[in-house]
Amino acid sequence: xxxxxNLRASIEGKEILxxxxxxxxxxxxxxxxxxxxxxxxxxxxVLAGRSYVRVTEGSVTYCSRNLLEMTPEERxxxxxxxxxxxxxxxxxxxMTNFLKTAVNEQRKHKGMEPLSASDFLKLMREKKEMxxxxxxxxxxxxxxxxxxxxxxxxxxxxxxxxxPRLAILDETDSGLDIDALKIVAxxxxxxxxxxxxxxxxxxxxxxxxxxxxxxxxxxYDGKIVMTSGKELAMELEKKGYEWVRREMEKND
Amino acid sequence: xxxxxxxxxxxxxVTAGQYKYGFYTNIESEKIPKxxxxxxxxxxxxxxxxxxxxxxxxxxxxxxxxxxxxPRWANLVIPEIDYQDIIYYAAPVQxxxxxxxxxIDPELKxxxxxxxxxxxxxxxxxxxxxxxxxxxxxxxxxxKETLAELGVIFCSFSEAVREYPDLVKKYLGTVVPYTDNxxxxxxxxxxxxxxxxxxxxxxxxPMELSTYFRxxxxxxxxxxxxLIIADEDSYVSYLEGCTAxxxxxxxxxxxxxxxxxxxxxxxxxxxxxxxxxxxxxxxGGIFNFVTKRGICRGENSKISWTQVETGSAITWKYPSCIxxxxxxxxxxxxxALTNHFQQADTGTKMIHIGKNTRSTIISKGISAGRGQNSxxxxxxxxxxxxxxxxxxxCDSLLLGDKCGAHTFPYIEVENKxxxxxxxxTTSKIGEDQIFYCNQRGISTxxxxxxxxxxxxxxxxNKLPMEFAVEAQKLLQISLEGSIG
Numbered sequence: 244x245x246x247x248x249n250l251r252a253s254i255e256g257k258e259i260l261x262x263x264x265x266x267x268x269x270x271x272x273x274x275x276x277x278x279x280x281x282x283x284x285x286x287x288x289v290l291a292g293r294s295y296v297r298v299t300e301g302s303v304t305y306c307s308r309n310l311l312e313m314t315p316e317e318r319x320x321x322x323x324x325x326x327x328x329x330x331x332x333x334x335x336x337x338m339t340n341f342l343k344t345a346v347n348e349q350r351k352h353k354g355m356e357p358l359s360a361s362d363f364l365k366l367m368r369e370k371k372e373m374x375x376x377x378x379x380x381x382x383x384x385x386x387x388x389x390x391x392x393x394x395x396x397x398x399x400x401x402x403x404x405x406x407p408r409l410a411i412l413d414e415t416d417s418g419l420d421i422d423a424l425k426i427v428a429x430x431x432x433x434x435x436x437x438x439x440x441x442x443x444x445x446x447x448x449x450x451x452x453x454x455x456x457x458x459x460x461x462x463y464d465g466k467i468v469m470t471s472g473k474e475l476a477m478e479l480e481k482k483g484y485e486w487v488r489r490e491m492e493k494n495d
Numbered sequence: 496x497x498x499x500x501x502x503x504x505x506x507x508x509v510t511a512g513q514y515k516y517g518f519y520t521n522i523e524s525e526k527i528p529k530x531x532x533x534x535x536x537x538x539x540x541x542x543x544x545x546x547x548x549x550x551x552x553x554x555x556x557x558x559x560x561x562x563x564x565x566p567r568w569a570n571l572v573i574p575e576i577d578y579q580d581i582i583y584y585a586a587p588v589q590x591x592x593x594x595x596x597x598x599i600d601p602e603l604k605x606x607x608x609x610x611x612x613x614x615x616x617x618x619x620x621x622x623x624x625x626x627x628x629x630x631x632x633x634x635x636x637x638x639k640e641t642l643a644e645l646g647v648i649f650c651s652f653s654e655a656v657r658e659y660p661d662l663v664k665k666y667l668g669t670v671v672p673y674t675d676n677x678x679x680x681x682x683x684x685x686x687x688x689x690x691x692x693x694x695x696x697x698x699x700x701p702m703e704l705s706t707y708f709r710x711x712x713x714x715x716x717x718x719x720x721x722l723i724i725a726d727e728d729s730y731v732s733y734l735e736g737c738t739a740x741x742x743x744x745x746x747x748x749x750x751x752x753x754x755x756x757x758x759x760x761x762x763x764x765x766x767x768x769x770x771x772x773x774x775x776x777x778x779g780g781i782f783n784f785v786t787k788r789g790i791c792r793g794e795n796s797k798i799s800w801t802q803v804e805t806g807s808a809i810t811w812k813y814p815s816c817i818x819x820x821x822x823x824x825x826x827x828x829x830x831a832l833t834n835h836f837q838q839a840d841t842g843t844k845m846i847h848i849g850k851n852t853r854s855t856i857i858s859k860g861i862s863a864g865r866g867q868n869s870x871x872x873x874x875x876x877x878x879x880x881x882x883x884x885x886x887x888x889c890d891s892l893l894l895g896d897k898c899g900a901h902t903f904p905y906i907e908v909e910n911k912x913x914x915x916x917x918x919x920t921t922s923k924i925g926e927d928q929i930f931y932c933n934q935r936g937i938s939t940x941x942x943x944x945x946x947x948x949x950x951x952x953x954x955x956n957k958l959p960m961e962f963a964v965e966a967q968k969l970l971q972i973s974l975e976g977s978i979g
Contacts, residue, residue: 292933292934316936316939324934327931327934331927333928333949334949334950335953336948344937344941345932345936348935348938348941352936385931401935405935
């Protein structure tokens with residue numbers, strides 16, 4: 244589904260990603276772990292198409308298409324979803340209106356009729372039930388005045404509504420208490436199907452107790468330095484990122 | 496590469512300005528010579544077959560205008576206007592008029608059809624009566640008969656002068672005297688047509704009354720005058736729309752609107768102003784210098800102004816309320832958008848004279864491109880206005896970093912029991928907000944539209960339904976090409 248080859252990218256001339264290769268297949272959950280500043284969020288930004296990140300080398304193929312040539316909205320319509328680390332506030336635009344616009348854009352892209360207001364509200368109710376989010380935020384402005392937990396749960400609800408093929412969750416666990424964390428994880432697991440894939444970006448192993456990854460990658464200084472099964476996350480939790488640094492220096 | 500070409504086309508289309516109403520109707524027009532002097536004013540008066548008192552009013556106004564200078568206090572850069580280089584009267588010549596006076600010229604009908612303003616009553620938006628004004632004259636007023644059954648008078652200003660001279664004489668210039676300001680004096684001297692509306696005592700006008708102003712001829716100015724009188728216990732909702740062809744020269748529009756609300760009467764006046772704004776380089780566009788004012792004469796009366804201003808190269812406009820009757824209410828709700836090189840200096844005056852009078856001001860400015868947007872408002876509480884209250888809020892939204900937003904609130908309070916509140920905010924559409932929308936599949940243009948409409952929603956919701964939808968689209972179209 245997603246093939247990243249030797250990806251190099253920089254922000255304002257500073258190289259952040261220094262040759263990343265990665266392959267994600269349908270049905271897989273990948274975890275990308277790494278210390279602060281290792282390039283985790285930059286990788287998410289490249290995949291979602293943020294313009295301030297400049298790709299200098301390498302390729303990204305998504306469902307046999309060159310992802311780097313697609314606009315951010317095209318990527319979204321083609322099924323790439325980014326769960327934001329810091330969801331953005333949009334005053335005056337209700338959650339309902341925002342999501343309805345998003346869902347109908349996607350439907351238009353697929354050649355489907357837009358949903359009527361009542362069908363949309365019905366869909367929203369179903370999805371809320373499915374991911375176990377009892378939110379009363381529909382008439383409030385997008386993310387405005389939401390608590391940290393509400394923002395993250397709201398991202399998962401959006402994911403449920405948009406049914407992405409590839410979901411990238413950028414530190415969705417940061418700032419969550421254990422109850423909110425469980426709700427978020429429950430939602431992600433519910434939405435995970437054999438024909439889609441999830442990339443979970445996280446600093447801590449904690450989330451991976453609830454979302455079990457097939458593959459764990461460790462990102463360090465702009466490179467993937469370790470790739471293994473879910474046990475790697477446990478080991479990392481025990482030994483800390485300092486261990487990764489020492490291992491790296493040994494190899495140098 | 497055909498795909499690339501298509502994309503280029505889309506970009507061109509989106510950034511081309513998108514003014515949909517810029518066409519010109521090739522219709523024969525009766526024009527008087529350029530220039531302004533007493534002979535021209537007499538000529539206008541003769542053309543309109545006016546009574547002597549009205550000519551006197553015009554000449555007095557003109558003589559006063561000669562003593563005035565164009566106001567320079569607004570936060571606007573106004574190029575020199577040569578008042579001798581303007582045609583002050585232009586009337587489309589209607590072909591079929593002689594055979595059946597109610598029929599309008601097919602060419603005119605086509606024009607208003609293209610503007611989405613059908614002039615045949617059966618096709619008209621349900622519940623809206625329309626007075627259509629092209630250049631200097633009213634070409635058609637719909638539903639006159641239906642309204643007449645209730646005693647509601649809705650006709651062109653010229654017709655009112657002929658048919659209801661006593662009413663016109665009684666109220667003309669009582670809210671905006673010709674001495675009020677430079678443009679008011681000019682309008683009082685040369686005004687050519689406009690709408691007149693009288694709602695008799697106890698009548699709730701069952702349909703929206705609407706005037707649609709169209710400038711068509713080149714080198715002409717439009718100087719219309721609207722007079723609305725709501726007698727005791729009456730209600731009317733009034734709408735105003737305007738468009739003009741795309742031209743490289745600037746054209747002047749200097750109108751006056753006067754509203755009188757008697758005891759317990761309510762007038763709701765809504766404007767969707769979409770004069771040609773000039774191109775993306777600032778060439779052409781309408782100079783919109785308008786004086787609008789209402790007086791709440793009676794107790795418990797109410798006047799409410801709602802405006803969505805997206806057009807004009809320059810807007811200079813302060814719809815105001817004089818709250819004379821005790822317990823009367825004035826409201827001003829405004830969205831003003833400036834894109835490319837547009838400038839707007841707009842706001843309101845709330846003059847509290849009566850006891851327990853209330854006013855609300857909510858102004859939302861949107862600046863994009865190199866647009867400059869100023870809110871200017873006066874809240875004045877006079878000595879005897881015990882327990883007067885005002886609440887004002889001015890919000891500014893900036894798109895990009897070459898535009899400007901300015902706020903000039905003036906507050907004068909002469910009564911200690913008054914409560915005056917003022918809030919102001921400035922915000923910017925951020926790249927983060929746009930990207931967030933993009934990431935959910937929403938294009939940048941749609942994202943801007945969504946965000947701006949969210950911001951303006953509070954005001955748009957005050958408009959009558961059909962116009963709210965129009966206004967929303969208009970805001971989005973006016974901003975196309977503003978985000979690079």
